[in-house]
Amino acid sequence: MQRVSTFLWFDGRAEEAADHYTGAFADAKILDTQRALDGGVSTVTFELAGQRYIAYNGGPELSFTGAAISPHVECDTQDEIDTLWAALTDGGREGPGGSLTDRFGVTWQILPTTLRKLLDNSEPEAAGRVLTALHAMTRIDIQILIDAHDQPCL
Incomplete structure (x- = not known):
């Protein structure tokens, strides 16, 4: 879904x-x-x-321009992310952290449904690792986010 x-x-x-x-x-x-x-x-x-x-x-980096107001799509599976990512970047360009700009200049946020759980407030260190991994990506890889969350503390 x-x-x-x-x-x-x-x-x-x-x-x-x-x-x-x-x-x-x-x-x-x-x-x-x-x-x-x-x-x-x-x-x-x-x-x-x-x-x-x-x-x-x-x-302050963005004001209400195409990137500041964007459709946000949550996908349940990696396959959904990959399929939607491929369709929307066709003629467009990848952006950071699950964002992309389509061929019409509309910026989209394509993120996994599980991100909400991975950013749970009860585990701030784990959430920090997830955000670091997220911001290093373009198209989101769910397993990398899960691995960042589950990484043992040093």
Whole structure:
């Protein structure tokens, strides 16, 4: 199963934006909040009228351009990631950490469903290793993320 969501890049205001948007719509709710190692909010997943949005505190590098607002697709399997990646990069280009820009200039985030579990707040060191591995990739390799998570602490 694949799930498509809209990915919104913020400079430190993801939680504020999610609260604002969910306050503006009657049929809205916060689904999940992920925290960074420093305790600040990194990602807020919320729903407006049945549509999921991912608000991410990515920093000042992007403003609301094609890369800052992008469809976010969660895939259950490596095969789903590989198939979708191949289709969307045809005539487009790969980007970092599971992002790509298609031939029309639309930036997409193609990530595994299991990433949410791998970034669980109860294991900040493991989550840090997963994020390091994620940011070193273009097309996501689920097994590499799992291996980074499961790596024993030194």
